[in-house]
Amino acid sequence: MATPLLTKNQTLVMDALSHSEGPMSAYTILDKLRDHGFRAPLQVYRALDKLLEYGLVHRLESLNAFVACTCPHDHEHDHGVTAFTICEGCGQVTEFHDAAIEQRLSALTRAQNFKTEKTTIEIRGHCQSCA
Template sequence: MATPQLTKNQALVMGALTHSDGPLSAYTILDKLRDQGFRAPLQVYRALDKLLEYGLVHRLESLNAFVACACPHEHEHGVTAFTICEGCGQVTELQDEVIEERLSTLARAQEFKTEKTTIEIRGQCKSCAI
């Protein structure tokens, strides 16, 4: 899939996420982009919806926040996993074909059609665990 042409708002939201040190809520993105003309949460949510559809960002359900995809050129993610540090908030995206295949096999055995799988692993990163 070719990289989609982003609208101005989508590009601004993507830039905010790409240059962030951690996940951002929609309201934090709105605050960061007020000087660029963002006035309402709906502007952010519309951009995020498209970026999610394009596979360029991920939503972290437990944080109600968003991160830029670590590998945006691989839009075929079946399973996306994240480690989330409880100490510093660092988020790392993980991909593992073995886990993806195993979960897919388990779902098929239950005659369950999977649409999206996100795994969030919470704990302490190496720096915070010391």
């Protein structure tokens, strides 16, 4: 699916995430966008739902927070499994993809006849600077 044009609210949320140093919670985004007319959490969550669907944003389950996708290319095709390192010190999040892990997980789930819909891989720890 080609990414459709973003609506006003989706654009505001996307911009907030893109310009952020690190991940943001939905409520942090809400606060950033109050000046732009945001009043309620639902405005943020609705925009995030779409951005997640389009693959422009990722949700970090272990943080209850969101980051802009850092993939350089377009988002018209699925990139398969996305993994993250998350630094507890500085909050830096690094997104990466690895075919070997993807294949291995695929083999393991196939072995239990499990049909994968979404894979979460999040590695908490400390980055080089914060170690």
